[in-house]
Amino acid sequence: xxxxxxxxxxxxxxxxxxxxxxxxxxxxxxxxxxxxxxxxxxxxxxxxxxxxxxxxxxxxxxxxxxxxxxxxxxxxxxxxxxxxxxxxxxxxxxxxxxxxxxxxxxxxxxxxxxxxxxxxxxxxxxxxxxxxxxxxxxxxxxxxxxxxxxxxxxxxxxxxxxxxxxxxxxxxxxxxxxxxxxxxxxxxxxxxxxxxxxxxxxxxxxxxxxxxxxxxxxxxxxxxxxxxxxxxxxxxxxxxxxxxxxxxxxxxxxxxxxxxxxxxxxxxxxxxxxxxxxxxxxxxxxxxxxxxxxxxxxxxxxxxxxxxxxxxxxxxxxxxxxxxxxxxxxxxxxxxxxxxxxxxxxxx
Amino acid sequence: xxxxxxxxxxxxxxxxxxxxxxxxxxxxxxxxxxxxxxxxxxxxxxxxxxxxxxxxxxxxxxxxxxxxxxxxxxxxxxxxxxxxxxxxxxxxxxxxxxxxxxxxxxxxxxxxxxxxxxxxxxxxxxxxxxxxxxxxxxxxxxxxxxxxxxxxxxxxxxxxxxxxxxxxxxxxxxxxxxxxxxxxxxxxxxxxxxxxxxxxxxxxxxxxxxxxxxxxxxxxxxxxxxxxxxxxxxxxxxxxxxxxxxxxxxxxxxxxxxxxxxxxxxxxxxxxxxxxxxxxxxxxxxxxxxxxxxxxxxxxxxxxxxxxxxxxxxxxxxxxxxxxxxxxxxxxxxxxxxxxxxxxxxx
Numbered sequence: 001x002x003x004x005x006x007x008x009x010x011x012x013x014x015x016x017x018x019x020x021x022x023x024x025x026x027x028x029x030x031x032x033x034x035x036x037x038x039x040x041x042x043x044x045x046x047x048x049x050x051x052x053x054x055x056x057x058x059x060x061x062x063x064x065x066x067x068x069x070x071x072x073x074x075x076x077x078x079x080x081x082x083x084x085x086x087x088x089x090x091x092x093x094x095x096x097x098x099x100x101x102x103x104x105x106x107x108x109x110x111x112x113x114x115x116x117x118x119x120x121x122x123x124x125x126x127x128x129x130x131x132x133x134x135x136x137x138x139x140x141x142x143x144x145x146x147x148x149x150x151x152x153x154x155x156x157x158x159x160x161x162x163x164x165x166x167x168x169x170x171x172x173x174x175x176x177x178x179x180x181x182x183x184x185x186x187x188x189x190x191x192x193x194x195x196x197x198x199x200x201x202x203x204x205x206x207x208x209x210x211x212x213x214x215x216x217x218x219x220x221x222x223x224x225x226x227x228x229x230x231x232x233x234x235x236x237x238x239x240x241x242x243x244x245x246x247x248x249x250x251x252x253x254x255x256x257x258x259x260x261x262x263x264x265x266x267x268x269x270x271x272x273x274x275x276x277x278x279x280x281x282x283x284x285x286x287x288x289x290x291x292x293x294x295x296x297x298x299x300x301x302x303x304x305x306x307x308x309x310x311x312x313x314x315x316x317x318x319x320x321x322x323x324x325x326x327x328x329x330x331x332x333x334x335x336x337x338x339x340x341x342x343x344x345x346x347x348x
Numbered sequence: 349x350x351x352x353x354x355x356x357x358x359x360x361x362x363x364x365x366x367x368x369x370x371x372x373x374x375x376x377x378x379x380x381x382x383x384x385x386x387x388x389x390x391x392x393x394x395x396x397x398x399x400x401x402x403x404x405x406x407x408x409x410x411x412x413x414x415x416x417x418x419x420x421x422x423x424x425x426x427x428x429x430x431x432x433x434x435x436x437x438x439x440x441x442x443x444x445x446x447x448x449x450x451x452x453x454x455x456x457x458x459x460x461x462x463x464x465x466x467x468x469x470x471x472x473x474x475x476x477x478x479x480x481x482x483x484x485x486x487x488x489x490x491x492x493x494x495x496x497x498x499x500x501x502x503x504x505x506x507x508x509x510x511x512x513x514x515x516x517x518x519x520x521x522x523x524x525x526x527x528x529x530x531x532x533x534x535x536x537x538x539x540x541x542x543x544x545x546x547x548x549x550x551x552x553x554x555x556x557x558x559x560x561x562x563x564x565x566x567x568x569x570x571x572x573x574x575x576x577x578x579x580x581x582x583x584x585x586x587x588x589x590x591x592x593x594x595x596x597x598x599x600x601x602x603x604x605x606x607x608x609x610x611x612x613x614x615x616x617x618x619x620x621x622x623x624x625x626x627x628x629x630x631x632x633x634x635x636x637x638x639x640x641x642x643x644x645x646x647x648x649x650x651x652x653x654x655x656x657x658x659x660x661x662x663x664x665x666x667x668x669x670x671x672x673x674x675x676x677x678x679x680x681x682x683x684x685x686x687x688x689x690x691x692x693x694x695x
Binding site: 086102110 | 567569570573574576577578581583584585586587588626630631632633635
């Protein structure tokens with residue numbers, strides 16, 4: 001096995017619980033390169049956290065080995081390992097009395113002496129980590145009184161203070177609002193590029209992972225791990241396979257989730273631009289199949305007026321009407337359905 | 349973080365501790381003016397031999413013991429709370445006092461009737477017997493806990509400690525049930541806790557062990573900080589988790605064991621003093637909390653002893669009741685203010 005451009009890799013790794021001997025997944029071969037941002041995706045319970053802890057040397061593998069720049073992790077002293085690999089875990093932390101600065105300073109643990117006193121370069125690195133995460137305002141606050149998004153940033157800053165080559169994160173965007181999630185993922189990717197850090201983060205956020213990651217590691221219940229560039233994995237059907245057997249599926253064409261149901265009727269949408277794209281979305285959502293031939297119950301033509309406001313001209317049978325928004329269009333379709341079947345309008 | 353607050357708080361603790369130390373020597377069945385006390389302490393003999401004798405033979409050993417015992421219990425409690433991430437953890441939760449009780453109960457109630465000299469007959473032999481029995485008992489239960497600590501996680505260990513405590517306490521109850529009244533009195537006197545039982549001679553053994561334990565606690569400051577984040581984070585920081593846990597529990601056990609041996613089981617200082625320090629210093633970093641808890645524990649011990657010998661009382665109140673009456677309100681206030689203990693310690 002070649003190690004020359006990877007910083008962390010594993011070979012036929014078996015992960016699981018040492019005490020009970022219970023395997024979670026086996027035959028895992030992965031590699032992380034410097035400057036790479038990787039997302040680990042998979043349903044709950046497939047062993048993402050166990051994999052992260054095993055790669056970080058916190059849990060011991062049940063079989064196989066983890067290598068750090070070609071050297072088996074088990075050959076390193078705990079202190080050496082801590083200087084090379086840093087983690088952000090989901091473990092709960094004491095809140096009220098621990099200051100954010102104190103938390104980040106704990107990242108210097110593998111470098112400080114017997115009593116843990118901070119030298120000048122320790123303080124510089126802590127300040128750099130605080131700056132890198134943009135949390136200067138938080139440093140004097142208590143960890144217990146800041147928001148979930150701020151906590152994740154503080155935890156990442158703590159890991160950065162550790163000055164390691166590898167940063168492994170267990171769901172750093174869980175419990176965080178969407179703008180903060182995008183911000184955190186973007187910062188992690190920028191750090192990977194600018195610092196040459198190898199970053200791997202587990203996530204449940206498929207869309208974000210697809211658009212930001214250099215590579216994906218997909219882990220499924222069979223315990224197999226598929227790795228590759230996001231777009232390749234989409235085209236090979238690996239991303240869709242992750243959600244096999246669910247009541248919904250992932251559609252590679254649109255890059256989004258679809259609830260499986262066979263459309264009872266079809267619509268044809270013509271026109272262009274984003275208004276046309278979202279009109280298709282809306283019609284699919286309320287149960288229309290989309291096709292381009294004449295065998296359709298509904299025809300929608302999307303255009304726009306002189307001011308650029310979209311116009312939706314809809315035809316059902318011999319009735320035709322033009323709308324300026326999709327809500328009115330759907331309501332009209334609902335009323336037409338009600339007129340035919342005698343039911344209450346459905347799409348209001 | 350707030351350096352001036354920390355310095356100010358330390359100065360307050362040192363001043364209050366010194367005042368309590370002097371008050372502990374001055375106050376009692378015979379009140380001795382501070383000036384006379386200082387004269388006795390520094391050996392000018394014109395102070396009057398009776399007062400000198402009271403100061404040197406009784407008050408000084410008692411006051412020194414209460415300061416050192418309080419400091420030990422607070423440091424041991426702080427270490428236990430950090431390792432177990434539980435605000436109510438102290439050495440006694442792990443069975444130190446029940447183990448010591450069993451040792452003393454066996455010595456007094458089982459071996460005693462078989463011909464071993466009792467405290468009431470020859471005070472020195474008797475009290476040393478209690479010290480040795482309590483220390484062996486505390487050591488045995490802690491040894492068991494330390495062996496178990498390598499096999500299970502901290503929460504399981506806490507529950508195991510409680511179970512061992514309950515089990516051992518029931519054996520003690522059975523021994524009590526079959527014992528004679530005069531032997532029981534000696535046992536109960538020990539179990540009430542007392543800083544006054546340590547003689548000037550015994551201090552020569554007590555103080556070095558305590559100082560050894562306190563130095564250990566100070567040397568463990570960095571590892572204790574890593575344990576704040578839990579064992580997984582500690583491991584990711586390069587801390588040998590099992591070895592550190594063993595060292596921390598061993599150090600806490602030594603401190604709690606020796607105090608229990610010499611002074612009896614004394615509750616609440618180990619919980620209340622570290623709590624007060626977290627409040628006063630508003631930090632959870634151990635390079636502040638360990639020395640602060642040592643000072644706070646000493647102050648707590650000195651205050652409890654003064655109250656137990658409240659002016660106008662014949663003899664002393666049970667020390668355990670006094671520490672509980674001071675400690676319980678502190679813990680209740682801390683919990684009410686925080687609403688949830690998880691905000692203090694994480695889950």
